[in-house]
Amino acid sequence: MNWNNIATIYLKELKDSLRDRRTLISTIVIPTLVMPLMFFGLGKVMANVMTKAREDIPTVVILGGADSPGVVRQFRASKRMRVVPPRADWKRAISDKQLRVAVQLPEQFEALVKSGEASPVQIYYYQGELKSENGARVIERFLAEFREQAVAERLAAQGLPKSAARPFEYRRENVAPPEKVGGNLFGGLVPYLIIILCFTGAMYPAMDLTAGEKERGTMETLLCSPVPRVDIVLGKFLLVLTGSLAAMVCMLLSMGLTVMIGGTLMMAGGSGARAAAAGAAGGAGTAGPIPMIDPWGIVGVLAMVLPVAILFAAVAFTVSLFAKSYKEAQSYLGPMIIIVILPGVVGMLPGIELSARTALIPILNLSLVCKEMLSGVWHWGYIGLIFGSSSVYAAAALGLAVRMFQREDVIFRT
Amino acid sequence: MIEARQLTKTFHDKKRGEIHAAEDVSFAVAPGQIYGLLGANGAGKTTTLRLLATLLRPTRGSATVAGFDVATEPEKVRANVGFLATSTALYGRLTAREMITYFGRLNGLTDPAIRDRVKALSAQLGMDEFLDRRCDKFSTGMKQKTSIARMLVHDPAVMIFDEPTLGLDVMTARAIVRFVRECRDRGKTVIYSTHVMSEVEKLCDTVGIIHDGRLLAEGTLAALRARHGEQDMEEIFVRVVGGETAGTAAS
Numbered sequence: 161m162n163w164n165n166i167a168t169i170y171l172k173e174l175k176d177s178l179r180d181r182r183t184l185i186s187t188i189v190i191p192t193l194v195m196p197l198m199f200f201g202l203g204k205v206m207a208n209v210m211t212k213a214r215e216d217i218p219t220v221v222i223l224g225g226a227d228s229p230g231v232v233r234q235f236r237a238s239k240r241m242r243v244v245p246p247r248a249d250w251k252r253a254i255s256d257k258q259l260r261v262a263v264q265l266p267e268q269f270e271a272l273v274k275s276g277e278a279s280p281v282q283i284y285y286y287q288g289e290l291k292s293e294n295g296a297r298v299i300e301r302f303l304a305e306f307r308e309q310a311v312a313e314r315l316a317a318q319g320l321p322k323s324a325a326r327p328f329e330y331r332r333e334n335v336a337p338p339e340k341v342g343g344n345l346f347g348g349l350v351p352y353l354i355i356i357l358c359f360t361g362a363m364y365p366a367m368d369l370t371a372g373e374k375e376r377g378t379m380e381t382l383l384c385s386p387v388p389r390v391d392i393v394l395g396k397f398l399l400v401l402t403g404s405l406a407a408m409v410c411m412l413l414s415m416g417l418t419v420m421i422g423g424t425l426m427m428a429g430g431s432g433a434r435a436a437a438a439g440a441a442g443g444a445g446t447a448g449p450i451p452m453i454d455p456w457g458i459v460g461v462l463a464m465v466l467p468v469a470i471l472f473a474a475v476a477f478t479v480s481l482f483a484k485s486y487k488e489a490q491s492y493l494g495p496m497i498i499i500v501i502l503p504g505v506v507g508m509l510p511g512i513e514l515s516a517r518t519a520l521i522p523i524l525n526l527s528l529v530c531k532e533m534l535s536g537v538w539h540w541g542y543i544g545l546i547f548g549s550s551s552v553y554a555a556a557a558l559g560l561a562v563r564m565f566q567r568e569d570v571i572f573r574t
Numbered sequence: 575m576i577e578a579r580q581l582t583k584t585f586h587d588k589k590r591g592e593i594h595a596a597e598d599v600s601f602a603v604a605p606g607q608i609y610g611l612l613g614a615n616g617a618g619k620t621t622t623l624r625l626l627a628t629l630l631r632p633t634r635g636s637a638t639v640a641g642f643d644v645a646t647e648p649e650k651v652r653a654n655v656g657f658l659a660t661s662t663a664l665y666g667r668l669t670a671r672e673m674i675t676y677f678g679r680l681n682g683l684t685d686p687a688i689r690d691r692v693k694a695l696s697a698q699l700g701m702d703e704f705l706d707r708r709c710d711k712f713s714t715g716m717k718q719k720t721s722i723a724r725m726l727v728h729d730p731a732v733m734i735f736d737e738p739t740l741g742l743d744v745m746t747a748r749a750i751v752r753f754v755r756e757c758r759d760r761g762k763t764v765i766y767s768t769h770v771m772s773e774v775e776k777l778c779d780t781v782g783i784i785h786d787g788r789l790l791a792e793g794t795l796a797a798l799r800a801r802h803g804e805q806d807m808e809e810i811f812v813r814v815v816g817g818e819t820a821g822t823a824a825s
Contacts, residue, residue: 165680
């Protein structure tokens with residue numbers, strides 16, 4: 161092994177790749193854009209949809225209630241809903257989104273409320289439809305207020321204070337530091353994105369440097385040089401690894417900037433941007449501190465990703481080395497993205513926790529430990545186990561890549 | 575300078591079983607000589623040359639190139655060999671200068687030595703005009719010149735040409751043939767594979783006719799003509815390989 165040769169090959173491949181538009185797009189442009197797009201783009205769209213649903217004044221049909229004119233009057237007087245005339249096809253109208261909700265008042269509702277024997281009020285809605293669900297919430301709030309009013313009247317009639325029915329209040333407050341809230345919000349998403357980008361970052365250089373070279377006929381030219389094959393494979397492999405790491409570093413830097421800018425916007429703009437952040441992270445928390453990410457967590461993630469990036473680079477390299485053409489390599493590596501993403505998705509599921517067993521499953525272990533590190537939790541035993549096992553997998557994959565490069569039936573498979 | 579002894583290469587194919595791409599091929603080429611390897615498509619020319627250039631490892635037999643054994647010292651062999659084939663293309667995203675420099679470095683030359691060499695080769699081959707342009711924009715002639723410069727950057731003693739004129743226009747093919755002759759005149763050991771009879775007649779000192787992986791006949795052009803009582807090289811070739819049906823792929 162000669163480091164001069166390896167450096168010569170690496171630098172040439174670097175120059176060559178920097179002139180390749182496909183590689184630049186997959187290793188630099190997309191990873192840089194993905195975070196801001198998700199945060200400001202997707203998050204903003206989701207926040208807008210949620211705000212619109214909340215601002216919608218629901219249309220309501222009251223079923224029954226002829227014997228309870230007082231309640232019906234209060235429904236009609238409420239500014240939070242619009243009572244429309246009853247219709248026979250109200251069920252279909254709700255399903256067709258022409259009507260948000262229907263309220264079924266039991267017979268003699270008003271009279272029975274006074275005696276304390278009323279049967280339940282039924283609310284009909286469209287489950288999963290944002291505006292209908294919001295309408296149902298509006299009705300629930302309205303009925304809760306009506307109930308409180310009834311209780312208050314009854315207490316007053318008996319000369320008791322309001323507090324007799326509500327002897328104490330409660331409220332909740334977040335005590336987790338901002339970086340833990342941020343870790344929880346972004347922790348699931350970040351490792352998932354890192355895994356995808358690490359793989360796609362390695363994919364294009366790997367295909368170009370192996371199958372692409374075979375197809376263009378430059379592989380044989382290179383093999384004519386007196387450089388030992390192990391030097392060639394290491395020089396090329398290092399470039400593939402660079403692609404993988406470049407994709408990840410671009411994403412992490414752009415994520416850092418996005419969170420910083422997003423955080424500033426949240427301080428200035430309040431709930432809209434905050435809802436955008438929550439929307440982007442797929443979480444529901446719209447209150448509490450501005451989410452932060454533990455900077456040491458990012459350093460930890462970078463360190464833990466290294467063996468996985470080596471593993472991805474070596475696997476992508478070996479698979480595309482076997483292919484005869486760029487197109488064939490693409491058809492092998494394309495479906496592999498799903499195999500790579502799957503453990504990442506499992507890592508995002510609630511209830512999947514780090515254990516001695518999950519720490520040995522490649523990719524899943526990275527996903528789980530990144531989530532913890534980004535929220536500032538450091539399980540050193542698991543971190544060591546994961547780094548060690550990932551390094552072993554990476555070394556095995558690299559060994560396989562070197563072996564494959566020495567095989568004539570692979571190199572000359574055209 | 576090149577000596578092949580019972581050089582044999584067997585491939586295993588799932589459908590076709592064992593394929594003897596080269597079988598007991600033995601010949602020798604001295605410095606200042608052009609050895610022509612003549613054969614139809616699939617006769618075993620490329621495999622034989624790839625074995626000599628150490629791109630493939632022999633299954634059996636041995637060969638020495640520039641005094642080094644192809645099996646035990648492949649890197650030293652390659653350091654003394656220039657290999658040019660239709661399958662040895664250029665890096666499209668590099669300029670001609672970068673391409674030659676890259677192969678100079680891979681051959682262990684220092685940067686000042688490479689600079690001198692690029693200058694000399696560019697003048698010799700008439701490449702000044704396109705030296706700093708990217709190879710993917712080149713005409714076939716420019717590509718061939720750059721490939722030749724790539725092959726010559728380390729001034730190898732042995733030159734291996736595998737059907738270098740395949741698919742080239744007449745003018746470019748003539749330039750290549752002229753260049754091969756110049757290599758011989760400078761004392762290089764040259765082996766040249768082709769299926770074009772006229773090139774053999776123009777260039778080669780010794781000819782080996784290869785068919786189905788076996789070297790069936792060998793000798794100088796004059797000796798082959800005398801042996802077969804025939805002047806036309808094409809007729810000699812067809813007779814050696816066993817008639818029209820066996821040699822249909824050759825032209």
